[in-house]
Amino acid sequence: MTRPLIIDNARIVDPASGTDQVGAVLIEDGRISDLAIGGPAGVPEGAEVLNADGLVLAPGLIDMRVFVGEPGKEYRETLASAGEAAVAGGVTSFVMMPDTTPAVDDGALVDFLIRRAQAQSPARILPAAAITKGLQGKEITEFGLLKDAGAVCLTDGAQSIQSTSLLRSAMGYAANFDMPFVHHLSDAGLTGEGVMNEGLFATVLGLKGIPREAETIPLARDLQLAALTGVRYHAAQISTAGSADLLETAKSRNNKVTAGISINHLCLNENDIGRYRTYFKLTPPLRTEDDRQAMIEALNSGVIDTIHSDHDPQDTEVKRQPFAEASNGAIGLETLLAAALRLLHSGDVALTTILRAMTCRPAEILGLETGRIARGTPADLILIDLDYPWQVSEKSFRSRSRNTSFEDARMQGKVMRTIVGGKSVFMHEDAA
Amino acid sequence: MPQHSPARFSGDFPPFSQRHLISIADLKQHEIVDLLDRAERMIEISRQERKSLPTLSGKTQINLFFEPSTRTQSSFEIAGKRLGALVVNMSVKTSSVSKGETLVDTAATLNAMRPDVLVVRHSAAGAVELLSQKVGCSVVNAGDGAHEHPTQALLDALTIRNHKGTLAGLTVAICGDIANSRVARSNLLLLGALNVRTRVIAPRTLLPAGIENLATEVFTDMEEGLKGVDVVMMLRLQHERASGKMIPSVREYYRFYGLDEAKLSHAKPDAIVMHPGPMNRGVEIDPAIADGPRSVINDQVEMGVAVRMAVLDALLPARNEA
Numbered sequence: 001m002t003r004p005l006i007i008d009n010a011r012i013v014d015p016a017s018g019t020d021q022v023g024a025v026l027i028e029d030g031r032i033s034d035l036a037i038g039g040p041a042g043v044p045e046g047a048e049v050l051n052a053d054g055l056v057l058a059p060g061l062i063d064m065r066v067f068v069g070e071p072g073k074e075y076r077e078t079l080a081s082a083g084e085a086a087v088a089g090g091v092t093s094f095v096m097m098p099d100t101t102p103a104v105d106d107g108a109l110v111d112f113l114i115r116r117a118q119a120q121s122p123a124r125i126l127p128a129a130a131i132t133k134g135l136q137g138k139e140i141t142e143f144g145l146l147k148d149a150g151a152v153c154l155t156d157g158a159q160s161i162q163s164t165s166l167l168r169s170a171m172g173y174a175a176n177f178d179m180p181f182v183h184h185l186s187d188a189g190l191t192g193e194g195v196m197n198e199g200l201f202a203t204v205l206g207l208k209g210i211p212r213e214a215e216t217i218p219l220a221r222d223l224q225l226a227a228l229t230g231v232r233y234h235a236a237q238i239s240t241a242g243s244a245d246l247l248e249t250a251k252s253r254n255n256k257v258t259a260g261i262s263i264n265h266l267c268l269n270e271n272d273i274g275r276y277r278t279y280f281k282l283t284p285p286l287r288t289e290d291d292r293q294a295m296i297e298a299l300n301s302g303v304i305d306t307i308h309s310d311h312d313p314q315d316t317e318v319k320r321q322p323f324a325e326a327s328n329g330a331i332g333l334e335t336l337l338a339a340a341l342r343l344l345h346s347g348d349v350a351l352t353t354i355l356r357a358m359t360c361r362p363a364e365i366l367g368l369e370t371g372r373i374a375r376g377t378p379a380d381l382i383l384i385d386l387d388y389p390w391q392v393s394e395k396s397f398r399s400r401s402r403n404t405s406f407e408d409a410r411m412q413g414k415v416m417r418t419i420v421g422g423k424s425v426f427m428h429e430d431a432a
Numbered sequence: 433m434p435q436h437s438p439a440r441f442s443g444d445f446p447p448f449s450q451r452h453l454i455s456i457a458d459l460k461q462h463e464i465v466d467l468l469d470r471a472e473r474m475i476e477i478s479r480q481e482r483k484s485l486p487t488l489s490g491k492t493q494i495n496l497f498f499e500p501s502t503r504t505q506s507s508f509e510i511a512g513k514r515l516g517a518l519v520v521n522m523s524v525k526t527s528s529v530s531k532g533e534t535l536v537d538t539a540a541t542l543n544a545m546r547p548d549v550l551v552v553r554h555s556a557a558g559a560v561e562l563l564s565q566k567v568g569c570s571v572v573n574a575g576d577g578a579h580e581h582p583t584q585a586l587l588d589a590l591t592i593r594n595h596k597g598t599l600a601g602l603t604v605a606i607c608g609d610i611a612n613s614r615v616a617r618s619n620l621l622l623l624g625a626l627n628v629r630t631r632v633i634a635p636r637t638l639l640p641a642g643i644e645n646l647a648t649e650v651f652t653d654m655e656e657g658l659k660g661v662d663v664v665m666m667l668r669l670q671h672e673r674a675s676g677k678m679i680p681s682v683r684e685y686y687r688f689y690g691l692d693e694a695k696l697s698h699a700k701p702d703a704i705v706m707h708p709g710p711m712n713r714g715v716e717i718d719p720a721i722a723d724g725p726r727s728v729i730n731d732q733v734e735m736g737v738a739v740r741m742a743v744l745d746a747l748l749p750a751r752n753e754a
Contacts (some may be wrong), residue, residue, distance in 0.1 A: 200642025205581030206557035206614060209641050281567075306561030320536045322556030324577065 002422065004028045004047040010057035010383065012037065016355035016363075016372035025057060027379040030422035034377060052383055055416060058355050059371050060092025060380035061337060062362040064260055065180070065236065065308040067157070067329070068125075069400070070116075072101025077313040077400050079113070081120025082333065085396040087426040089334040090415035091309070092380040093124040093370055095362075098135065099157035105130035107140045107149035114150050122425035124380070126152040126366070128182065131170050135159045140170050143177050152366045155182035155236065158283065158312075158328070162188050164221060171231040180365055182260075183222055184236045185243075186283065190214035195286045195324045197270045205276065207323060210285050216242040223250040226257055234365055235259040237310065239284040241294035248303050258365050259303065262310035263332060263339045264405055266293055272405070278319045278326035279405050282310070296348050299357065305365065307357040309336040313401030330405040334397055338407060341386065341413035351386075379422040388414040388430070445470055448746035452571045454566050455580045456621040464586070464625055470742035471735070472592050478514065478738055487745050488517035491548040495521045496538075498554040500504040502685045503709060503733070504574050504687070508551045511740035517548070535559060539566040540753050548748055552576075557614075570651055578612050584708055585618035587739040589626070591732050592663055595704050605657055605699075607633040607689065608667030608716055609674065611640040615708045616667060620648055633657035635689065637678040665706045666691050668721075669716050682715050692718040696726070704728045 008024040012035075019037060026034035026044070036042070043049060063086070069076035077085075086094055096113065098104035104113065110127045118123035129151035133139045137159060146154070154174055161167050161183065174181045191214045196202050219235055223246060226233035235247065236389025237260050250257050265284055269289045272278045280286055298304045312329025319326050332339075340358070343349040363371025370380045392409045394402040418426035445466060450458065459467075479483055493512040495505050505521060513517040524538065533541075535554070542550065549570045552560045555578030564571035575581040593599050604623055610616045611630050623630050629649040632639065644650050651657030658664060671682050679685045686692075691705065705717075705727045713719040721727060 198641045200645045203640035203642050203646075204617070204618060206577050208578075211641075275561055317534065320534065320562070322535060322554065322559035322562055324556045324558075388734075 004033070004044050005422065006043055006049045006269070007052050007057055007381070007383070008049055010052035010055055012373060013056050013351060013355055014060045014373040015352045016059070016360035017374065019373070020352060024379070025373065027422045030267075030379055032373060032375055032377055032379050035373065039060050039428050054385070056351075056384040057373070058382055058384060058385055059359040059373055060382050060418065060420065061358040062366070062368065062371050063091045063094035063308050063311070063333065063336065063358070064306050064362045064366070066094040066096065066311040067097045067099055067313065069313060070100065075317055075400065078120070079117045079125060080120040081398060081400045082311070083117070083123040083125065084335040085311070085331070086123035087418040088214070088398050088415070089309075090337045090384065090418055091123055091333055092381040092382070092418060092420045093126055093368070094127045094333070095128050095152060095163075095366070097155065097157035098128055098130040098157075103130050103135045104128070104151075105133050105135070105143040106221065107142065108408065110151045111150035114313055118416060122420060124420065128153050128155045130154070131156045131181070132166070137161045137163065140166070140173060143173055143179055144253050147177050147179055150300060151340070153180035153182050153234070156184065157182055160184045160186040160188070160218060164225070166223050167222065168229065171225050171229040175229050175231040178232065180232045180234055182236050184235045184283075185215045185218045185222070185238070187214045188216050190217065194298065194323070195281065196273060197287045199270070200290055201270050201273070205273070206250045209390065212240040212242055212287070215240055215261050215284055219243050219246050223247070223257065226250070227254050230256065230334065230383065231320060232256045232365070233258070237262050237265070237284065237308070238304070239265045239287050239295070244294055244298035244303050247298075251303065258305040260306040260308055261295055261299065261304050263307055263336050264310060264330065265292065266299065267339045267342055268292070276323040278321065279330050279403050279407070281323060281326055281328055282330060282429070283328045296343065300353060305357065307340060307354070309333050313399055314403045315401060330403050331397070331399050331401050332404070334399065335392060335404060335406045335411070337384070337415060338390070338411035338413050341411070344386070347411050379419055381419040382415050383417040384413060385416050386388070386411070386413045388416070390414055392428065445746070446576065447749065450747065453582050453743055453747060454561050454564060454571065454573045456582045456585055456618045456625070457580075459625070461625050464589070464622060467586055467739070467742050467746060468590050468593065470746055471586070471738045474738040474741040474745075475735070477741070478734070479536045483514050484516060485514065486516045488512065488515035488748060491748060492546070493517040493519045493549045493551065493744065494542060494545070494547045494554070495519065495551045495574075496524060496542065497522070498524045498552070498559070499575070501553055501575070504553065507598055507733070507736045508572075508574060508740050511737050511744055514737070515741055515744055517744070523605070527637065535563060536566050539563045543567040543569070549744060572743060572747065575614055578614050578617070580618045581614040582618050582744060583739055584615050585622040586743070587707060587735040588619055588665065588708070589622055589731055590735045591706065591728055592704070594642070594726055594731070594735070596662060599623075599626050602662040602665040603629040603631065603660065604665060605631040605633055605661040606665045606667065607654065607657070607691065609638045609669050610634045610643065610667070611638045612670065613667050619665065620646055625649070631657050631661065633689070635679060638674070654695050655698050658695055661699045661703055663704055663706065664691060664699055666717050668708065668710065669712060671715055686715060688713075690716055690718065691721055693721065696721060706732060708732070
């Protein structure tokens with residue numbers, strides 16, 4: 001039995017209940033046992049009291065899109081290193097993409113990951129299961145058995161399924177088991193050999209472009225199939241204004257449709273590529289500033305439900321290459337919250353909107369009991385200093401990989417303490 | 433007047449401020465003009481019986497070609513040798529890269545051999561820039577993917593200047609596969625920097641996105657695009673790649689975008705015809721024009737050596753004198 005913990009004098013921001021008030025939270029046996037909003041807390045006998053004056057207390061972040069190298073590419077990231085990186089960034093739970101070697105397309109592997117993560121990772125790791133065997137886009141996996149084993153959703157990770165008929169049957173079968181269906185959008189033909197956003201900048205760099213239609217055309221298809229099959233459909237990540245328009249229309253008719261975005265597409269644009277900086281080579285590609293502004297608007301209007309890190313560890317071997325030959329992806333667990341707070345400090349997005357997209361919305365989509373501050377829920381909590389100044393340095397990363405798109409970036413705001421299941425798993429060195 | 437020293441030809445020009453030549457976009461207008469003026473002197477040298485200058489004596493030049501190109505490599509080799517450099521050719525296609533060595537590894541290996549200049553051709557845009565960040569010597573871009581081919585643009589400008597007396601007030605049409613052409617990009621940048629009017633002429637499928645936002649006029653009708661131009665610059669069509677996707681067939685391409693007498697008649701009567709080579713006769717150009725009186729294609733080859741001598745001469749002393 002651990003001692004009860006009271007976090008007192010915190011600014012409690014809980015998007016699920018709409019709370020934004022000073023108050024206290026009592027944690028007992030890994031769960032939130034009591035809340036005192038607006039007033040002082042009664043202190044039970046023997047409780048440890050943490051004065052969180054000046055800090056925001058929010059639900060721990062839930063990151064819906066994280067790639068881990070284990071099993072198969074442990075030199076890039078392990079469950080342990082990903083978990084350490086997560087809690088340092090305020091992420092208490094994350095969905096692990098099935099893009100491993102072998103791919104997570106079998107119940108036994110889901111079971112293995114859950115057990116191993118519990119033993120090794122300070123963050124909760126929620127395995128996603130592959131939609132198709134080996135992520136090959138050809139045959140569907142055993143959705144029912146995968147769900148029984150503990151997979152929280154279905155996705156082919158970084159792969160985009162091209163066959164319309166296969167998608168139809170996969171969505172139908174997923175609806176049968178009420179599994180969230182998360183799909184990355186990329187038309188293989190239109191993407192072709194493209195490596196960045198199509199437009200003037202790609203032309204100047206002499207790089208092949210990826211048109212916006214490589215995202216909007218498969219999205220339009222998916223939204224129609226989602227309506228046809230009744231599946232709980234989540235567009236994994238969008239990057240263009242056209243996608244936001246399609247989603248807005250679809251969501252007005254179908255409440256089982258949701259959409260996510262990576263923090264990169266809210267904070268960066270194609271100009272960040274500069275002269276072939278491969279840490280900015282992402283999928284979908286970074287678009288123009290106009291697209292970024294449209295994405296912020298879509299987040300504010302609720303068309304975009306969730307923000308994730310798209311944490312994708314890659315070693316220098318595959319990144320220190322000519323742009324067209326380099327791998328996609330950037331790490332992001334440790335910079336997710338700070339980067340998102342840029343939107344707060346710039347006046348673009350309210351704090352509750354930012355936190356909602358990383359707490360209760362993903363929890364609702366995935367059917368989790370976390371993501372909120374309420375009596376009886378697991379005590380997955382973070383304390384944030386919204387103004388803490390710091391500079392991103394690859395040397396301080398807990399991730400095994402270094403491919404950050406925020407190297408040397410100046411940030412304002414940091415997680416001071418991360419609590420998972422009532423246990424402090426991360427404390428910043430400057431935490432009071 | 434700068435002090436003249438017979439042994440130090442480059443002493444006639446102010447020190448060149450760039451360490452590498454990666455992209456025309458990095459050059460200021462006066463640097464472009466400076467390189468053209470230096471090249472002018474190199475033409476004289478190359479036309480002498482004794483075609484040599486000792487300015488690169490004792491220096492090592494490695495031609496590192498990840499993509500085969502006999503003519504560009506020979507041109508750089510002759511340029512280096514006329515300046516007295518030790519020139520080593522490396523064709524990488526058959527060597528270490530195919531064994532899984534990365535570009536950065538190759539750069540480190542070559543760097544350890546202490547060359548003074550690397551001349552690099554690579555099929556990926558940005559590869560030469562990446563390599564330049566990993567070595568301690570000067571790097572000259574001999575073509576990187578669809579990005580740039582700066583010495584080609586310099587030699588084209590020199591050829592035009594020599595035939596027309598000046599670049600001012602001219603209109604240059606660039607015709608063909610603009611989308612995949614590094615030659616087109618470097619030329620548009622260089623001619624733009626010298627305030628030369630440019631046009632691009634191609635079917636829509638061979639025009640890159642956003643080209644209309646570069647300072648150039650865009651035409652899809654070749655006859656209209658050639659009206660009144662002083663220079664017609666043809667590009668090589670990679671027809672094996674384009675056929676069936678970007679264009680239906682070579683014969684249709686030739687009919688609408690191949691340079692023949694009928695289309696050329698829309699250009700100025702004294703317009704010159706250029707091609708970076710190697711040509712596809714009967715695909716993008718009528719053989720009679722390629723070999724005819726208005727063709728300056730062989731002059732381009734001669735200017736190529738002069739420009740490359742000028743570039744090597746400009747880049748190398750700049751570092752030692754710093």
